[in-house]
Amino acid sequence: MKFSFKAMWNNKCPNCQKGDMYKKPFQVSKLLDMHERCEECDFDFVPEPGFYFGSLMISYGISAWMLLLPALTLVFYFKWSVNGAMLFTILIAAISYIKIIRGSRSLYLHLMARFAPSTWKAGTSASKYDKTIF
Numbered sequence: 587m588k589f590s591f592k593a594m595w596n597n598k599c600p601n602c603q604k605g606d607m608y609k610k611p612f613q614v615s616k617l618l619d620m621h622e623r624c625e626e627c628d629f630d631f632v633p634e635p636g637f638y639f640g641s642l643m644i645s646y647g648i649s650a651w652m653l654l655l656p657a658l659t660l661v662f663y664f665k666w667s668v669n670g671a672m673l674f675t676i677l678i679a680a681i682s683y684i685k686i687i688r689g690s691r692s693l694y695l696h697l698m699a700r701f702a703p704s705t706w707k708a709g710t711s712a713s714k715y716d717k718t719i720f
C-alpha cells in the first residue's frame with residue numbers, strides 16, 4: 587500500500603484514498619467519531635481494540651515541538667515576555683487542536699497500513715478477528 591501525504595492530510599482511507607475516516611457532518615462533541623470501515627473499499631479503520639493509542643505519541647510529539655520551538659524563538663530571539671509567548675502558544679494550540687488530534691490518527695493509520703500490513707491479517711494474536719482471545 588503506497589503512502590499518500592495528500593490522503594493522510596485530508597483524513598482519507600489509506601487503501602483507496604477516497605473514503606473519509608471521520609463521520610460527517612463535523613461535530614465538536616464527537617471529535618473522533620470515525621467510521622468502522624471505509625465506505626468505498628471496506629478497509630478496516632479499527633483493526634485492533636485500542637489501535638489508536640499509538641497515535642497519542644504522534645499527537646504529543648507534533649504538538650510539543652510545534653509549540654515549544656515558536657515559544658522559545660519568541661522569548662530568546664524576539665525578546666517577547668514569557669507571558670506573551672505563553673499566550674501566543676496557547677492560541678496556536680487552540681487553533682490547531684482539532685487538526686493535530688485528527689491528523690495524528692490519520693498519520694498513524696497511514697503509517698501502519700504502509701509499514702505493518704500484517705495488522706490487518708486475521709489470526710494475528712491481537713486481531714479482533716481472533717475469537718480465541720476475545
Ligand SMILES: [Zn+2]
Binds near residue numbers: 629
Ligand atoms: Zn477505502
